[in-house]
Amino acid sequence: MTTVGEALIRLLEGYGVDTVFGIPGVHTVELYRGLAESPIRHVTPRHEQGAGFMADGYARASGKPGVAFTITGPGVTNIATAMGQAYGDSIPMLVVSSVNARATLGRGSGQLHELPSQRAVAAGVSAFSHTLLTPDALPEVLARAFTLFASARPRPVHLEIPTDVFSLPADGLDLTPRPLPGPPGPNAREIGRAVELIANSRSTVLLVGGGAVGAAVEVRALAERLDAATMLTTNARGILPPDHPLLASGLQSVAEGRQMIADADVVIAVGTELGVTDYDFSFNDKLAFRQPLIRIDIDPMQVAGEHRAEVGIVSDAGLALSALMEALGEGRSANGAASRIAAAVDAAEGRWTDAQRTMSAALDTMRDALGDPIIVGDSTKPIYQGYFGYRASGPRGWFNSSTGYGTLGYALPAAIGAKLSAGDRPVVALAGDGGAQFTLSELATAAQDRIPVIAVMWNNNGYREIRDAMESAQVKPIGVDVTPPDFLKTADAVGIRACRAASLGDLAQVLRDHGGRDAPLLVEIGPDIAS
Known part of the structure; x- marks a missing residue:
């Protein structure tokens, strides 16, 4: 039976x-x-x-x-x-x-x-x-x-x-998987309307979300065809390579990026719900559009969402972008987007504090030392900084829990799951000492199953982001000084190799040395890490 x-x-x-x-x-x-x-x-x-x-x-x-x-x-x-x-x-x-x-x-x-x-x-x-x-x-x-x-x-x-x-009998059931339908494609009429808007515009901005993570080739082709500044959400990072001149990730939440959006004749939003945590990360100014908005989304409720779309295309992102490219035909626009992006990035990064620069440098060190890693983040300060400045090496190479639902304890277990499907691609779990304690026991899972995830613990001795928010609001901090465990001893207790990196050079060397090892690793760093 x-x-x-x-x-x-x-x-x-x-x-x-x-x-x-x-x-x-x-x-x-x-x-x-x-x-x-x-x-x-x-x-x-x-x-x-x-x-x-x-x-x-x-x-x-x-x-x-x-x-x-x-x-x-x-x-x-x-x-x-x-x-x-x-x-x-x-x-x-x-x-x-x-x-x-x-x-x-x-x-x-x-x-x-x-x-x-x-x-x-x-x-x-x-x-x-x-x-x-x-x-x-x-x-x-x-x-x-x-x-x-x-x-x-x-x-x-x-x-x-x-x-x-x-325990009931299931004899006689057809256990053959049913054929699955493919994703929906675009409506030709809406593609035509989008082409009309684009043809009559001088500048375009692309806002690209996680719904387009499987359409990196198509996004890049459209961005280059339109010479469009391309802003990627957290789940879309890596769709354009780090050195692409049209990459404007993170600018959508700062003044320079908002000005780019305001100056554009057309905005195209692809696979993104245009949510607050992706477009107003600092909770300063609600996203608004004065120009025609073209929305491409597999979810019709998003196409008809809060922001009025002049053209709504209910479709898989890749299928819609391919159809749009075909309808646009050959040729390439040129409106100086790359130089405007470079100037905007310089201006935005010019306001960073020394602490922000240190965190960005740590993220870049992890990426460069490992080649093409997946960095899985918790809600922690370096991940918040990465929203503004990190450029992932490839699609599906950067995701975290700091946007959307915004839970804590995500990084370590999610990185373990990611590593089991990532093959030889290195996977880093980047967690703060506060959030890590929500799911720190999953170190034992990585050890027992020999899942070679790299756990990087950013230890600033408590809920530092919440402490900063309390002090900013003139609330006397309470409940935020949470003493972390000794991470190195914790790792040793479950049989995981661990060390502390005192400098970015140390961090890079440790990550390079770990290379293709088939066992997990824990590395502790903190705000005092030297450049």
Whole structure:
């Protein structure tokens, strides 16, 4: 007999899932039946929040859905924070949980892990949440989930399975994965309207978000065709290479970038929700457009969002940009964008403090020492600085939790997930000492599974960003001086090599020496790091 739990594993295999992150429990024993014989790798984090962040990092680095297994009740509430981050950043994630037996649901009879409605908890941080009441619905529900991941705005999907359904027979179910539709393409009429606006303009600005991370070639081609200043959000970093003259990342939140946007005749927003944390990182001035706005987004609700679009193109970014390039035809505009960008960057960086320069130099050192790394960040000062100045070496090479939902504890587990899908590409987890303590136990996961992630701990002895905010508001700091553990001893306790880098030169040497090693590494640095 094939059970529902076994059928689920077979279907996941068919949809190309090769890794799941989860913590088994008595309510999910039947979910694990047959997993040991499956080619799917199971990674056991130390907390369900870690499982969710690992699935998130895996998805961001690979472009494939991340999958997490969790138990009833506290497993779901623990992973909900990670689902919230993935929901805010449009990350494909499948969360499979147990739920109490069907006969007990909604009765409030004091069952183990009981919630009034577990599904309602997960529904608020997912594209949809489904309770599997009968085995025959399993192939359909998984097909719906993977269809959403493949052809719509990707967000978490939650599937909960009652404990008495896991062991039901699933013989006779068609466990062949269903063909998945491709993403939507653009409407020819809207492409034509966009071309008319562009043809009548002298200058264009591109605002590019994570929805275009798979369309780097197309974004670059359009930017160069239009000689357009190109501003990349956190999740879009690396779409243009670091030395590209049209790269204006981070300027959208400072005066010089806002002036560029204001001076443009047309603005084209591609795969971005134009959110506050991507376009007003310092919370100073709401984004506004005085000129025609062209929006390209796979989500129609974004096209019809807060900012009025003169032309709205509901489409996959790559398909829409290819169609736009074809309609524009040959030729290349030239309006001096590169020189204006260079001047704006010089002006903006000229206002940086010494501390900001140190943090930017540390980020550049990590990138240059490792070649083409993925840097996964927490909500911490160097990551905030990176928003304004960091230039990633390639797509999917820079993501963090400081925008969107803005959780803490993200960097280490997300980097572990990213490394499992990144092959030989180095992966760095950059966390502050405060945020790192939320999920520091995941060092043990990296050690046990020999996942060669590089954990860089920025230790400034507490919640320094919050302390600064309190002092700025003339509030006497309280609750922010959180004494960190000895990170080197913590790493040693779980069998991870660790050191402290006193200078940027030390940091570069340590990272280069680590090279292709197949074991994790922890490096501690801080604001006192010497140049």
